Amino acid sequence: MSQSLRIDKWLWHARFFKTRTLAAKVVSAGHVRVNAERVKKPSTNIKAGDGLSFMQGRQLRIVRIEALGDRRGPASEAQALYEDLTPKREAAAPPVERVGIRPTKKDRRAMDAIRHTES
Secondary structure, three states, X not given: OOOOEEHHHHHHHOOOOOOHHHXXXXXXXXXXXXXXXXXXXXXXXXXXXXXXXXXXXOEEEEEEEOOOOOOOOOHHHHHOOEEEOOOOOOOOOOOOOOOOOOOXXXXXXXXXXXXXXXX
C-alpha cells in the first residue's frame, strides 16, 4: 500500500461516488476541502489522518481518512477507510396543530356527513 493516493481515487474507493469520473468532477468544481483548504485538482494526493469535507448530494460530509485502501471493495471494506465526523441531524420538528388551515378531504367528508344528517 502506498503512502498517498489521489483524492478522486480515494473518494471512489470509499464509495462516496459511484464513478471515479464523478468524484473527479466534484473535486474539479472546488467542492472538496482537504484539511480546511479547497482543492481543485483530482490529482491532489491525500494521506491517512487528513480531514475531508465535501457535499454528497444535499448532505455535507465530514470525514477523517483512516486508511488509503488498495481497491474498491465491498461497502464494509470501504467504511473501514474513514471515520465519519458528519454531525447527526436532529429529529424533525413535532407536527404543527392544524388551526386555521384549509380542511383535508377527510375533514370535508365529515362536515358533509353532518350537514346531510341535519336536513
